[in-house]
Amino acid sequence: MAHADKARQGIALFGAQGQLGRALAQVLAGLGPVHTLSHADCDIGDETAVHAAVRRLRPGVIVNAAAYTAVDKAEAERDTALRINAYGPGYLADAALSVGAWLVHYSTDYVFDGTAGRPYREDDLTAPLNVYGESKRLGEEAVLARPLTAFVLRTAWLYDREGRNFLTTVRRLAANGPLRIVCDQYGSPTPVTVLAQTTRAILVHPRAADCAGLYHAACDGATSWHGFAEAIVRSFGLAVAVLPITTADYPTAAHRPAYSVLDGARLKEHLGITLPSWDQALADLFMERP
Numbered sequence: 001m002a003h004a005d006k007a008r009q010g011i012a013l014f015g016a017q018g019q020l021g022r023a024l025a026q027v028l029a030g031l032g033p034v035h036t037l038s039h040a041d042c043d044i045g046d047e048t049a050v051h052a053a054v055r056r057l058r059p060g061v062i063v064n065a066a067a068y069t070a071v072d073k074a075e076a077e078r079d080t081a082l083r084i085n086a087y088g089p090g091y092l093a094d095a096a097l098s099v100g101a102w103l104v105h106y107s108t109d110y111v112f113d114g115t116a117g118r119p120y121r122e123d124d125l126t127a128p129l130n131v132y133g134e135s136k137r138l139g140e141e142a143v144l145a146r147p148l149t150a151f152v153l154r155t156a157w158l159y160d161r162e163g164r165n166f167l168t169t170v171r172r173l174a175a176n177g178p179l180r181i182v183c184d185q186y187g188s189p190t191p192v193t194v195l196a197q198t199t200r201a202i203l204v205h206p207r208a209a210d211c212a213g214l215y216h217a218a219c220d221g222a223t224s225w226h227g228f229a230e231a232i233v234r235s236f237g238l239a240v241a242v243l244p245i246t247t248a249d250y251p252t253a254a255h256r257p258a259y260s261v262l263d264g265a266r267l268k269e270h271l272g273i274t275l276p277s278w279d280q281a282l283a284d285l286f287m288e289r290p
């Protein structure tokens with residue numbers, strides 16, 4: 001079946017009320033009927049519920065934006081994180097296979113330990129430092145082990161102008177005075193709209209069916225949380241100091257990689273898709289909605 005027909009047949013979007021899910025619902029709307037499923041509509045950790053939903057909708061494409069994303073809480077809730085992030089994607093992959101659908105699934109830069117010293121490529125060794133990263137690695141493995149047309153997109157530091165994320169947190173906390181932000185963890189902040197548009201570009205690509213697999217899909221370039229916070233403060237025109245602190249100054253339940261920058265060369269090489277630099281993407285977001 002031609003690539004465009006898969007989406008035209010219908011898109012089942014799981015996790016539709018998360019920050020990425022909401023962006024996907026908008027951006028994929030023109031491709032075909034988008035059936036949005038919230039957590040309440042379908043628990044992806046429930047195999048029977050996943051199969052029932054997919055049998056009912058018979059989509060051409062399944063997009064999974066559902067995940068357990070509480071990185072620190074996952075340390076104490078390993079079973080729940082595994083149920084949703086490791087087993088859920090396997091159920092979705094089986095369900096996709098049963099109706100001949102493609103599957104788009106998202107993973108994370110936190111599958112890496114952050115010691116590479118250069119942007120990570122898809123075939124670099126994974127070595128997650130925390131339970132969330134471990135659960136996400138198992139999820140991507142579950143999808144890639146099944147013989148289906150699946151796109152697993154590893155992304156990073158997702159944010160939007162609304163909802164709960166680093167950008168909105170910085171804005172809220174800036175009202176209370178100087179911010180103290182970690183300056184020794186590096187990554188690539190990526191707006192959910194950019195990732196949703198990347199997903200769309202993959203689905204409409206004429207050679208998509210031949211290019212299934214694992215891809216890094218985060219904005220180009222890198223910064224620290226401190227650098228990102230400074231850029232956010234500037235974008236909002238706020239007059240507040242952003243003070244650098246170290247990871248050691250800000251202990252959290254989960255360890256995080258010091259440098260989890262993703263190399264996007266494979267996506268460019270196979271599908272000709274590039275993502276903007278993280279600072280351009282931030283500027284674009286403020287151009288769209290000043």
Ligand SMILES: NC(=O)c1ccc[n+]([C@@H]2O[C@H](COP(=O)([O-])OP(=O)(O)OC[C@H]3O[C@@H](n4cnc5c(N)ncnc54)[C@H](OP(=O)(O)O)[C@@H]3O)[C@@H](O)[C@H]2O)c1
Nearest residue numbers: 015017018019020039043044066067069106108155157158
């Ligand atoms: N956020 C980041 O910085 C980041 C970085 C790298 C990769 N990613 C990956 O990107 C994807 C999207 O993340 P996001 O930031 O959009 O996450 P999010 O805002 O936390 O949204 C996740 C959604 O999944 C839903 N959900 C949770 N458990 C579920 C279950 N068992 N069944 C069905 N739905 C369930 C949540 O619903 P409830 O809230 O009602 O539970 C929520 O609507 C995920 O795969 C995530 O791992 C995110």
